[in-house]
Amino acid sequence: MNTLTISGSPHVHGDDSVKKIMYGVVYALIPAILVSVYFFGLGAVRVLLVSSIACMFFEWIIQKYIIKGPPTINDGSALVAGVLLAFNVPANMPSWILIIGAFVTIAIAKMSFGGLGKNPFNPALVGRIFLLISFPVQMTSWPKPSALFAGDALTDTVTGPTPLGLLKEELGKGRTVPEIMQEMPGYVNELLGNQGGCIGEVSAAALILGALYMLIRRIITWHTPVAYLGTVFVFTGILYFMDPLQYVNPLFHLVTGGLMLGVFFMATDMVTTPVSRRGMWIFGAGAGILTVIIRIWGGYPEGVAFAILIMNAFTPLINRGFKPKRFGEKVADA
Amino acid sequence: MNDVLIFSVISLSAIGIVAAIVLYGVAQKFKVIEDPRIDEVEDALPAANCGGCGFAGCRNFAEALVDSATQHENIDDFFCPVGGTDTMNAVAEILGLSVEEKDPQIAVVRCNGSRQNAPQKIVYDGPATCAFAHNLFAGESGCPYGCLGLGDCVAACDFDAIHMNAETGLPEVNDKCVACGACVKACPRDIIELRPKGKKDRRIFVSCINEEKGGPARKNCKVACIGCGKCVKVCPFDAITLENNLAYIDPEKCKLCRKCVPVCPTDAIHEVNFPPRKPKPEKKEDGEKRGQPAQKKEAAEKQEAGKKNEAGKKNEAGKKNEAGESDKTNNE
Amino acid sequence: MGGVHPPENKISAGQKIIALDPPEQALILLNQNLGAPSKPLVKKGDEVKAGQLIARGEAFISSNIHSSVSGKVLKIDSVMDASGYKRPAVIIQVKGDEWEESIDRSKGVVKQISLSQKEIIEKIKENGIVGLGGATFPSHVKLMVPEGKKAEVLLVNGVECEPYLTSDHQLMLSKGEELLVGTSVLMKGLGVDKAYIGIENNKPDAIGHLSELCRQYKGIQVVPLKVKYPQGGEKQLIKAITNREVPSGKLPVEVGAVVNNVGTVFAVYEAVQKNKPLFERVVTVTGKSVKKPSNFLARIGTPVSMLIDQAGGLPENAGKIISGGPMMGKALLSVDTPVVKGTSGILIIDEAHARRVPLMPCIRCGRCVDVCPMGLEPILLAQLSEHEMWDKAEDQKIMDCIECGSCHYTCPAGRPLLDYVRLGKNKVGQRIRNRGK
Structure with a gap:
């Protein structure tokens, strides 16, 4: 007979694992990857490869020589961070800057806290904000989307502003929203991804497709995205009804910038967001309000990254303050 | 420009003075009068904050010491295991008392x-x-x-x-x-017990706390105390007691004579930091000892069950001592 | 709220209950129930009959123990319980199978309830009935409603939400009539006129059978329930059937409900109507590699090894033997342990699945929080317990945990959440008790 094993109950385990979740996120990112390659060509491929490989390299080397723990490179979290970082930069980003960004993402935002599960802030967003502040020129010169391999984005750079950037700039010049909207790519193009921006954030449709996959696989729950999108829609909707000349249609806010990427892939990041359903509502709503405030009144045209990072900082407080409903908490009258 | 300078200097100074007055007032109001000896005693303590004295930290211990000294004029109930007698002497000196050696x-x-x-x-x-x-x-x-x-x-x-x-x-x-x-x-x-370090760091103890009867205990572990009582009989100082099938050596009474160690049929009694015993004549058994100790021990057990038979003892004594020596490294 | 859906694996579902012969030697542990152990009344050499009282429960929460076999008391010694610790037990060498004369061994169902409320409770106490769902709480204590409280409804737990186990299922199919009489007895004992039998939807035959039968019984109704683990938890069942939530730290009677497992109800029927003490119970023996997964009617004190032999022997690749179901059961150290009143099943898990999944860092996904049927935060409690922060753990209602194991089951990182919560419950419980002193 074999040696018997003793352990506490339960003696069976569900078939989900951290690895499956992480690779599930990677699968969910595939539609957006394909769209980015379609619109930005080889530039997008290069950015994706450099970022993922650099992130995984830093993860491996730090885990091996500094933390001296068992290898964590296979758990998929570094790959997710790498792809998300790539999604947050323009297609013409120089590789050396990307590598610095990957270093910040993995070494500073993740491994310095102890690795997977211990970082308070979303690593990819920390990387993005670091690059945005350190290399503002490179981070805000957006190549115009071109059909697959039509023009080499690496050398022949035709840059243009993002819709949100254009809006902010022109509003600053005293023009009204309906005038500016004439120059925009239009909702359908914005939804599909034919707009200027970071490689991963342009196509709301592809991101929603990936999000649906994650919802079906139960990798994410609907609470945070609904709270986030709902808040953005309602907040900008109120502003739009007050003054349609100054404030843009809420639908525009939903399909432009990094909102969809942020909502489905950053605000639902398990590590840095609240654990309870109640907490997720608060997190989503808070991030939504902050996003709109930064977009409309802030110095940057886009506020998703800042909003999520700020809410990340509140996550421990939310976890403490908003507990799940305890069984028997209030005696049912029924 | 000058106006700005002067104005800011004056306003900042004013704020500083007001804040100082408020702070002074508060400090006076909430002043805690404390025995200065507490600080002195605390300085004498090892600052390990281990809690070994039974208090949360060295500061609490110092407070308790001073309190006891003022109220009962003795600190015999207190002991700092980290600092030992030296520290306690130092503390006693500060408090003007004396302590007994532990x-x-x-x-x-x-x-x-x-x-x-x-x-x-x-x-x-x-x-x-x-x-x-x-x-x-x-x-x-x-x-x-x-x-x-x-x-x-x-x-x-x-x-x-x-x-x-x-x-x-x-x-x-x-x-x-x-x-x-x-x-x-x-x-x-x-399982862990605090025992006196003993003279020259030498000590003897029963390295088992199994209260089961001999059979079940031995089934799981070769070196369990089986409660045979041989050590109790051999101890000239009544230092060993047998309770619930388990022998216990009282360190206060034990005079480190080592007589109990070789009689233990399961090698459950350990001696630490003793010089090796002089090998007895039965040297020839050295080779086979490793091979068949279990048998011998079982034999010893059976003899014991009959509660007689003194004859086998001397043999046992000779055989067991080296096994005891080799085990001591494990348990130190 | 909460809950998980582990694979059901009810391999032995179709197996009729087989009554086993008494073992050669019965090891009857003296603490079979939650609460204080019982005091032995027999001594070495005494002749006993099956059903004879051999140990009396003297404390308030404690129960009588009866011999399950006839024969001679070999000795009163300590034997290994499920955890490997030695516990006092009466060891009986079996000879023949002679029962106490007072036991009605006729086949027919006695439907007439002749005893009064008080006599019913006394009978249940006398015959050593304890909760057979696993918690083994003495049943007569449950029936004695504390002053100031009022029982309104009796709930019969036929949920059997644990995967693999089928003993309750088979009992409902084969002893339906007896169960309903038992339910009526308990209703009278409690002084209530309503009873609900909760059964999960995965047992449509049992639901159909009992619904059909209970037309003849006043006030009893079968309630089909959603399949979800832990639907059969006492508090969860009350919530599912009556939509009332038992407040934290309170007994179910606080909301007017008393819950009994179908096994217990059957034992009550036998005790009150047939005067038969609790000395045998239905035990499922199952596992993916077990040759003949079965439901046995086994005497208390039968060694587990005998049950396994009857089910086709211990499989070669056995890696873990569990007493109870896979979610809440206890891993056994050896097969020499005897069956006790709380043994609902013996589950044998293959070597390949005996070990836990590899440990990963917590990624704070919050699934444990989602699935916790008590609305707790298992990860927080586990961390508090790991860092020995008992006061905070108590504030976070660690004592409300019902140890259902859903958190550990669902954790993608394989964190031993329940292990730490259990450790914390233990320590916090000690602290609470010490405070009372």
């Missing part, structure tokens, strides 16, 4: 159920904490009294004085031990 102590692991002596029968798969494993099951060897080997004592030690021996799976105490008692509290099975 023997320094050391933590002793009273289990020798190593992987060899108590083979593993079950695999435990769960968090590496003895506290949980103790609630869950008897132990990988099946001995419900033995060391679980998951190292709660190691985690509890602030002095780097107790470590797991990977080979035996048992914790070992080194001489950094200050007898703070943290490991004693951490062990869910009360």
Whole structure:
């Protein structure tokens, strides 16, 4: 007979694992990857490869020589961070800057806290904000989307502003929203991804497709995205009804910038967001309000990254303050 | 420009003065009058904050000492295991008192159920904490009294004085031990005991706390105390008591004569830091000793069951001593 | 709220209950129930009959123990219980199978309830009935409603939400009539006129059978329930059937409900109507590699090894033997342990699945929080417990945990959440008790 094993109950385990979740996120990112390659060509491929490989390299080397723990490179979290970082930069980003960004993402935002599960802030967003502040020129010169391999984005750079950037700039010049909207790519193009921006954030449709996959696989729950999108829609909707000349249609806010990427892939990041359903509502709503405030009144045209990072900082407080409903908490009258 | 300068200097100074007055007032109002000796006593303590004295930290201990000194004029009930007698003397000097000498102590692991002596029968798969494993099951060897080997004592030690021996799976105490008692509290099975260090660091103790009868105890572990009582009979100082099938050596009464060590049929009694015994004539048995100790021990057990037979004892004495020596490294 | 859906694996579902012969030697542990152990009344050499009282429960929460076999008391010694610790037990060398004359061994169902409320409770106490769902809480204590409280409804737990186990299922199919009489007895004992039998939807035959039968019984109704683990938890069942939530730290009677497992109800029927003490119970023996997964009617004190032999022997690749179901059962150290009143099943898990999944860092996904049927935060409680922060753990209602194991089951990182919560419950419980002193 074999040696018997003793352990506490339960003696069976569900078939989900951290690895499956992480690779599930990677699968969910595939539609957006394909769209980015379609619109930005080889530039997008290069950015994706450099970022993922650099992130995984830093993860491996730090885990091996500094933390001296068992290898964590296979758990998929570094790959997710790498792809998300790539999604947050323009297609013409120089590789050396990307590598610095990957270093910040993995070494500073993740491994310095102890690795997977211990970082308070979303690593990819920390990387993005670091690059945005350190290399503002490179981070805000957006190549115009071109059909697959039509023009080499690496050398022949035709840059243009993002819709949100254009809006902010022109509003600053005293023009009204309906005038500016004439120059925009239009909702359908914005939804599909034919707009200027970071490689991963342009196509709301592809991101929603990936999000649906994650919802079906139960990798994410609907609470945070609904709270986030709902808040953005309602907040900008109120502003739009007050003054349609100054404030843009809420639908525009939903399909432009990094909102969809942020909502489905950053605000639902398990590590840095609240654990309870109640907490997720608060997190989503808070991030939504902050996003709109930064977009409309802030110095940057886009506020998703800042909003999520700020809410990340509140996550421990939310976890403490908003507990799940305890069984028997209030005696049912029924 | 000058106006701005002057204005800011004046306003800042004014704020500073007001704040200083408020702070002074508050400090006066909430002043805590404290015996200055507390600070002095605290300085004399080792500042380990280990809690070995029974207080949360050195400061609390200092307060308790001063309190006791002022109220009862003695501090005999208090002892700092880390600093030992030297520290207590220093404290007593500050407080103008004297203390009686106490023997320094050391933590002793009273289990020798190593992987060899108590083979593993079950695999435990769960968090590496003895506290949980103790609630869950008897132990990988099946001995419900033995060391679980998951190292709660190691985690509890602030002095780097107790470590797991990977080979035996048992914790070992080194001489950094200050007898703070943290490991004693951490062990869910009360295996670790604080015992006097003994003269020249020599001590003798029963390295087992199994209260089962001989048979069941031996089934799980070769070196379990079977409660035969041989040691009790041989002890000239009445230092050994037998209760619930388990022998216990009272360190106060033990004179370190070593007579009990060789008579133990299961090598459950350990002697530490003694010079090797002079080999007795039966040298020829050296070779076979390793091979068949179990048989001999069983024989000894049977003899004991009959509660007679003094004849075998001398033989036993000769045979056992070297085994005892080799085990001592494991348990130190 | 909460809950998980582990694979059901009810391999032995179709197996009729087989009554086993008494073992050669019965090991009857003296603490079979939650609460204080019982005091032995027999001594070495005494002749006993099956059903004879051999140990009396003297404390308030404690129960009588009866011999399950006839024969001679070999000795009163300590034997290994499920955890490997030695517990006092009466060891009986079996000779023949002679029962106490007072036991009605006729086949027919006695429907007439002749005893009064008080006599019913006394009978249940006398015959050593305890909760057979696993918690083994003495049943007569449950029936004695504390002053100031009022029982309104009796709930019969036929949920059997644990995977693998089928003993309750088979009992409902084969002893339906007896169960309903037992339910009526308990209703009278409690002084209530309503009873609900909760059964999960995965047992449509049992639902159909009992619904059909209970037309003849006043006030009894079968309630089909959603399949979800832990639907059969006492508090969860009350919530599912009556939509009332038992407040934290309170007994179910606080909301007017008393819950009994179908096994218990059957034992009550036998005790009150047939005067038969609790000395045998239905035990499922199952596992993916077990040759003949079965439901046995086994005497208390039968060694587990005998049950396994009857089910086709211990499979070669056995890696873990569990007493109870896979979610809440207890891993056994050896097969020499005897069956006790709380043994609902013996589950043998293959070597390949005996070990836990590899440990990963917590990624704070919050699934444990989602699935916790008590609305607790298992990860927080586990961390508090790991860092020995008992006061905070108590504030976070660690004592409300019902140890259902859903958190550990669902954790993608394989954190031993329940292990730490259990450790914390233990320590916090000690602290609370010490405070009372």
